[in-house]
Amino acid sequence: xxxxxxxxxxxxANLACSVLxxxxxxxxxxxLPQADMLLNKPYKNVVVILLDGMGVSSVExxxxxxxxxRQHLITKYSSTFxxxxxxxxxxxxxxxxxxxxxxxxxxxxxxxxxxxxVYFFGTDGDTGEQLDxxxxxxxxxxxxxxxxxxxxxxxxxxxxxxxxxRPQTYSELCQNIKKHCLEPNRTYIYxxxxxxDCTMHNRGVDGDEIKQLLTDMEKTTEQLVSDLxxxxxxxxxxxxxxxxxxxLLTDYDDLTECLVRMPSMEPRAxxxxxxxxxxxxxxSAFDEHFGDEFxxxxxxxxxxxxxxxxxxxxxxxxxxxxxxxxxxVGDTEIVNTESKFKGSHAGLTEDEMTIPLIAISK
Numbered sequence: 001x002x003x004x005x006x007x008x009x010x011x012x013a014n015l016a017c018s019v020l021x022x023x024x025x026x027x028x029x030x031x032l033p034q035a036d037m038l039l040n041k042p043y044k045n046v047v048v049i050l051l052d053g054m055g056v057s058s059v060e061x062x063x064x065x066x067x068x069x070r071q072h073l074i075t076k077y078s079s080t081f082x083x084x085x086x087x088x089x090x091x092x093x094x095x096x097x098x099x100x101x102x103x104x105x106x107x108x109x110x111x112x113x114x115x116x117x118v119y120f121f122g123t124d125g126d127t128g129e130q131l132d133x134x135x136x137x138x139x140x141x142x143x144x145x146x147x148x149x150x151x152x153x154x155x156x157x158x159x160x161x162x163x164x165x166r167p168q169t170y171s172e173l174c175q176n177i178k179k180h181c182l183e184p185n186r187t188y189i190y191x192x193x194x195x196x197d198c199t200m201h202n203r204g205v206d207g208d209e210i211k212q213l214l215t216d217m218e219k220t221t222e223q224l225v226s227d228l229x230x231x232x233x234x235x236x237x238x239x240x241x242x243x244x245x246x247x248l249l250t251d252y253d254d255l256t257e258c259l260v261r262m263p264s265m266e267p268r269a270x271x272x273x274x275x276x277x278x279x280x281x282x283x284s285a286f287d288e289h290f291g292d293e294f295x296x297x298x299x300x301x302x303x304x305x306x307x308x309x310x311x312x313x314x315x316x317x318x319x320x321x322x323x324x325x326x327x328x329v330g331d332t333e334i335v336n337t338e339s340k341f342k343g344s345h346a347g348l349t350e351d352e353m354t355i356p357l358i359a360i361s362k
Contacts, residue, residue, distance in 0.1 A: 001242075003329050004353040007078040008309050010034075012238065012355065013091035015077075016145055019046065019188070020095055023149045028095050029311065034075045038232060038359050045181045045231040047189045049173075050092060051217060052085055053197030053343075055240015057351040062211040068222040069235065074357045079239040081307045081327075082269035083353050084346040086119045088238035089192065093144045097309020102140040102317050104308070105265035105346060109273070110135045111319045116264040126262050126336070140316055146190060155185040160192040170195065170217055174224040181228055193217075200241045200343035205351075228362045235358040240351045244268070244333045244344040252289055258282040263322070266346035267333035270294075273322035286326065293330035295348070299323060 008014070009030055017027030018035035039046070056076045063069055080087045080098050082105050090096070090103035098104055107116045107125035113135060116125035122134035146156040157180050158164055159173055167173040170193055180187055196213050203209055225233055249263070250256055258278040265271040274282045286296055299321045302308065307327075308317075326334065328347030333339070345352045 001330060002350040003348050004078075004350040005348065006081040006307065006309075006353065008097055008306070011078040011080060011091070011097075012088050012236065013080065013095055013097050013309070015048075015234070015236065015357070016092050016095040019048070020145055020148065022046065023152050023154060023188070025145075025148050025152065028100070029097060032077065032357075034077070034357055035234070038074070038234070038361065043230055043232045043361075045187045045189065045228070047177055047181065047191065047231060047233045048092070049177075049191045049193065049221070049233070049235045050089065051196065051235065051237050052089075052192070052194050053200050053239060053241050053345065054214065054237040054356070055351055056354045056356050057240050058196065058200075058205060058210070058214065059356055061205075062214045063218060067215075067218055069218050069356070069358050072358050072360050074359050076354050077357055079237075079353050079355050080309070081348065081353070082266050082346040083239035083348070084266050084269070085197070085238050090142070092236075092238065093146075093190070094142045095145055096142060097311060099303075099306070099308035099313045099317055100311055101142050102314035102320060103136065103142075104320065105269055105271075107264040108136070109261075109264045109271065109320050109322070110139055111316075112139055116262065125264060140314065146188065149188050153186075155180075155183070155187045157187065157189045158192075159189065161194060171220050174220050178224060178227050181231055197241070201341045202343075204243045204342035205241045206243070225360050225362060231362045233360045233362070235356070237355040239345045240354060241343045241345050242331060242347075242349055242351045243342060244331050246333055246335050246339045246341065247290075248338060249334050249336055252285070254285040255282065255289065258285065262336050263334075265325070267335045267339070268328035268344060268347035268352075270326040270334050271322045272324045272326065274324065279323060282324070286324075290326065290332065290334065293332040294326040294328055294334075296324055296326050299325070
């Protein structure tokens with residue numbers, strides 16, 4: 001599989017920085033040139049719809065080149081690394097790279113609790129226990145761009161199935177966008193939808209079901225645009241998807257006996273804490289079992305290569321990272337518990353890392 005490294009001058013974080021710049025706010029990182037060109041005149045409404053998992057590879061595989069999305073494809077650009085929802089949507093919501101936000105993957109190791117914690121839910125990633133605090137918002141909070149924009153007198157809305165107005169269908173989400181765009185105030189809207197990611201995890205990236213899902217969302221978006229005025233609509237994704245095979249870590253005793261705790265982050269970006277004096281043994285065992293499917297980097301190598309981003313690292317990042325990060329470059333993922341996922345992401349393949357910037361100006 002072709003490897004694609006993150007481009008932190010042309011990434012989803014840079015799109016967020018372009019939005020900040022448009023509203024006269026100093027962004028934390030460089031802006032995205034193609035987005036700056038789109039945002040070169042005043043609009044009453046700016047809308048960003050993020051379709052989780054809709055990478056360029058799926059758009060090109062399932063949608064007609066004469067269809068609405070591909071006809072309005074401005075450029076192909078980069079997800080974050082890891083190419084996963086926690087890292088990439090946080091970058092879209094903040095303008096920060098993962099190294100700056102310390103929002104890294106599905107689970108993160110929090111030294112304060114000595115646990116792997118699910119960022120979004122605040123649960124123990126190994127036991128499922130619900131904790132009394134949300135570790136992510138307690139120890140690695142960030143200011144979202146909506147709050148920064150609202151301080152400039154712009155009305156902002158965040159639309160998602162699990163937040164605020166809680167639309168339960170994509171059609172309802174688009175209806176809510178239309179409603180807010182018709183309001184008299186100048187408005188910035190960020191809308192998140194959890195498809196096609198959910199279906200791809202369960203069904204894989206191929207097949208008629210995925211094609212129909214993407215086609216339906218494309219048609220619904222096209223109808224939304226026909227009803228808008230004085231609006232820039234941007235459609236993008238956080239990452240792409242590939243078909244995967246799952247391998248259970250606990251099947252490899254020579255690896256698990258080297259570990260301080262179960263790994264964190266993602267099954268395709270696996271964060272390992274290794275017992276003192278066992279690093280050489282761990283490297284040997286990992287290379288034997290997974291050397292063809294993963295790149296194994298030390299913490300120092302990971303940071304020096306700036307795969308998580310450039311600029312100032314978050315002060316808690318170093319403690320959250322283990323001794324090694326295993327990065328998927330094939331179609332394998334390493335899971336802590338049994339998984340039935342057929343599609344996944346977070347690795348460095350081109351299909352996972354390349355996302356679309358689709359834009360329509362009305």
